[in-house]
Amino acid sequence: MDLILSEILFFRNKIDIVDESIINLVHKRLILVSKVGKIKSKCGIPIYIPERELSLLNSRRLIAEELKLPKGLIEDLMKRIMYESYLREYSHGFKKVNKNIKSIVIINDNNCTGILFKKMLKLSNYKVYFFNSKEIDKINNIKFKIDMVIISVSNKTLKEIMLFIINLPKKCILVNLNIISYERLKLILYIHKGPVLLLQPKFNSNAYHITKETIFYYNGRNMESYKWFLNQIKIWGVILKKITNIKNNKDIMFIDFLKFFFYFIYGLDLVKNKKLSSSLNFLPIPYDDFNLKDISLFFKNNLDLYIDNILSNKENKKIFIEDYLEKITKIIDLIKNNKELFLKKIEEIKEYFK
Secondary structure: OHHHHHHHHHHHHHHHHHHHHHHHHHHHHHHHHHHHHHHHHHHOOOOOOHHHHHHHHHHHHHHHHHOOOOHHHHHHHHHHHHHHHHHHHHOOOOOOOOOOOOOEEEEEOOOHHHHHHHHHHHHOOOOEEEEEOOOHHHHHOOOOOOOEEEEEOOHHHHHHOHHHHHOOOOOOEEEEEOOOOHHHHHHHHHHOOOOEEEEEEOOOOOOOOOOOOEEEEEEEEOHHHOHHHHHHHHHOOOEEEEOOOHHHOHHHHHHHHHHHHHHHHHHHHHHHOHHHHHHHHHOOOOHHHHOHHHHHHHHHOOOHHHHHHHOOOHHHHHHHHHHHHHHHHHHHHHHHHOHHHHHHHHHHHHHHOO
16 A cells, blocks of 8 residues: 555656746746737737637647647637736836827716726726716716727717717717617717717626627717727737718627626616525536626616616617527427427537637
8 A cells, every 4th residue: 555655646747847837937938028018019019819729729739739739728828828928018017009089988877897998998008087967067077188098888978978978079089888779879860960980799797808809889970080099909910890871780789688688687686586686606617607796796786777778769679689589489389388399599609619
């Protein structure tokens, strides 16, 4: 027995040496990444280049195959290292694309998206003034020159700051950081006669950074005035996707509705069934497997932005709520009366995601 334990200890010591080598190699890699980050920051090269990352992952998979290692293991390892690499590159900041922009005002309705943009703009050396929706008096009494205003607010807050927006200089760029909708566009174009850009982020509200995330955008008015801002966002490593027909933007809105509706039903059920809520903490399955953390963070944000764009519009109620209810009714009917067809539908969905 002692001989066996001695042999195990021998190999464990070898493993410790290998682990130390891995850690040192990761450290060296991050030092090299930091040097690359300095060059990118100076030259305004995007922090994330999809083609480069794809090429890197493919080459590492080939090495894994040659060594008969699980491809998934190497891919997970590389993705985690690359995530840390992006964070390291943040420390160098980003090139300021438009040096003529002196001041940017962000008006935020208690949600993390506006805070993230404040962080990214400051890392790009812009002067940013940040206000929350409770500081209406301060906002309406701003005296300094403003080059850009970013609003991430509900319709209620928008009405309260309407006078401020109406009095903005005509050259001032107004960015709506919210769910893109035709109704909101019409209102903003009416109250502000200058350049208008609509942005709709597609990432979790609790995201630490926005590199590799997707943002949809729509050109409201005078794109030439804010083309530099879109380039700035690309430097942050964001994937920008243009919306060409805002009136038919129902697919994106439907996804947002599904998210809201799912979290709402989930949360409502937990509130009603408090015994289930408390018992989840004692299950052997990890807490996060139930998405409770995401739901909790979702409801800590200001939901007025979702409610405004999804529930306040009669057409949206018809398209989303009634259509969704009809689908659910059909699914329930399948489960009760036609299990074979229900299972066939599951297979169709599985095939779609292959």
